[in-house]
Amino acid sequence: MKATKIIKNDDLEELRELGSGTFGTVYHGKWRGTDVAIKRIKKSCFTGRSSEQERLTVEFWHEAEILSKLHHPNVVAFYGVVQDGPGGTLATVTEFMVDGSLRHVLLRKDRHLDRRKRLIIAMDAAFGMEYLHSKNIVHFDLKCDNLLVNLKDPSRPICKVGDFGLSKIKRNTLVSGGVRGTLPWMAPELLNGSSSKVSEKVDVFSFGIVLWEILTGEEPYANMHYGAIIGGIVNNTLRPPIPNYCDPEWRVLMEQCWAPNPSARPSFTEIAGRLRSMAAACPTKAAGPKASH
Numbered sequence: 028m029k030a031t032k033i034i035k036n037d038d039l040e041e042l043r044e045l046g047s048g049t050f051g052t053v054y055h056g057k058w059r060g061t062d063v064a065i066k067r068i069k070k071s072c073f074t075g076r077s078s079e080q081e082r083l084t085v086e087f088w089h090e091a092e093i094l095s096k097l098h099h100p101n102v103v104a105f106y107g108v109v110q111d112g113p114g115g116t117l118a119t120v121t122e123f124m125v126d127g128s129l130r131h132v133l134l135r136k137d138r139h140l141d142r143r144k145r146l147i148i149a150m151d152a153a154f155g156m157e158y159l160h161s162k163n164i165v166h167f168d169l170k171c172d173n174l175l176v177n178l179k180d181p182s183r184p185i186c187k188v189g190d191f192g193l194s195k196i197k198r199n200t201l202v203s204g205g206v207r208g209t210l211p212w213m214a215p216e217l218l219n220g221s222s223s224k225v226s227e228k229v230d231v232f233s234f235g236i237v238l239w240e241i242l243t244g245e246e247p248y249a250n251m252h253y254g255a256i257i258g259g260i261v262n263n264t265l266r267p268p269i270p271n272y273c274d275p276e277w278r279v280l281m282e283q284c285w286a287p288n289p290s291a292r293p294s295f296t297e298i299a300g301r302l303r304s305m306a307a308a309c310p311t312k313a314a315g316p317k318a319s320h
Contacts, residue, residue, distance in 0.1 A: 030095040031088065032107030034058060034120050039065060039109065045127070051116075055123055062123040063106060067116055087117065094119075097162065101155030103175055103189035124175035124187060132176055133244040140184070142274075143309035145241050148176065148186040150302035155188035156234065157295035160227045166191040169233035170212045171240045182311065210256050211247040211267075212236045215287055219261045228289035234298065235284030239267045242277060263287040276305055 040057045047053065051068040058065075073080045073087075094105035109118035129148065132138050140148070152174050159166060166173075166188065173190040214232035216224040236247055247267045248256050259265025266285055269278055280301055286292050293301075 029092065031091045032095065034107040034109050036109050036111045036113075036118075039063075039120070041065060051118075058106065058120055062125075064121045064123045065109075065118055066121070067112055067118045070114065070116060091119065093162075093164070097159075097164075099155060099158040100185075101151045101187050102158055103187045121189070122187075124177055124189070126176045126178045128172050129174040129176050129186065130171035130240070130246075132178070133171060133240065138178065143306060143311065144184050146302055146306035146309060148174075148184050149238060149241055150299055150306055151184075151186035152188060152237065153234070153295050153299035153302055155186075156230060157299050159188065159191060160230070160295055164191065165227045166230045166233070168209055168212070169230050169237060170209070171237055174237070210253055210260075213260065214289070215260050215263055216289060218257055224289055226289055228292045231284050231292040231295065231298070232286075232289075234295075235281050235292075236267065238277065238281040238284065239269070242273055242281075243267075243270060276301075 038059055041054045042056050043054065045053045045055050045064065049069075050072050051066060054065045054067070056063055056065045068087075073083050075083070088108075091105070091108050095107070097105065103124065104122040106120040106122070109120060112118045126132055132140070156166065156169070168190065169188070173188070175187050175189045177185040177187075212233040214225075214229040217229055239247060248265070251259075256265065266282075269281070273281075280293075280298065283291065283293055284298065
């Protein structure tokens with residue numbers, strides 16, 4: 028029994044475009060009354076010799092099968108695949124997160140996230156990653172753009188890991204030019220050819236950079252040329268500058284995550300536990316004078 032649900036294109040209604048990239052376009056839409064994200068994959072993602080197309084298509088269905096079996100409150104839910112899209116294109120249908128990416132939220136000046144909320148968001152992401160790693164899934168592209176948030180409850184933000192999987196198809200489209208967006212989050216062992224050292228710890232390195240993004244609200248190495256970024260990461264001389272206001276616990280965790288040696292980086296089980304105790308030690312803001320009980 029195959030786990031992947033086939034969704035009919037006619038059952039989908041596109042509401043608005045959310046963004047587009049090398050792989051295709053993402054829409055906010057409805058699927059039988061439920062809010063969903065629809066990712067329509069460009070035909071060009073499956074280009075190449077027919078044998079290559081065949082391989083990528085098999086890969087796509089294989090990964091969809093894996094994604095369909097994942098269920099965790101901090102992992103964006105995968106609902107199914109559309110195979111009768113416009114021009115015979117494929118699409119994936121996933122859970123819709125109302126506030127979009129964490130990067131988008133961090134850039135919004137009207138959304139102030141206090142330290143406690145930042146810790147909860149980081150903790151949620153770490154629990155989602157712990158689950159993926161328990162299923163032997165390495166994300167390879169963890170960054171604030173790929174963490175999705177829901178801020179409906181003002182006191183308890185929810186963060187979920189998204190945009191994992193379909194990695195082989197992405198790698199097919201990430202021709203040399205497309206790497207720039209992911210470079211600052213890439214672990215040294217991915218860039219210096221020591222492929223034997225590549226493990227799930229590449230995601231922990233990326234998470235260290237994510238912690239820096241959550242702390243500062245900025246994008247790492249924004250003004251640097253990308254040759255200099257590669258050189259700096261490979262030589263382990265380049266890490267984002269830690270601001271003075273960063274508290275010691277956050278700093279230590281961040282630096283351990285982006286340690287040059289993969290085996291020195293903590294697991295997501297440990298990271299989530301530490302973030303949970305840091306968040307628990309944070310005072311909850313009282314909601315006005317009535318909150319004295």
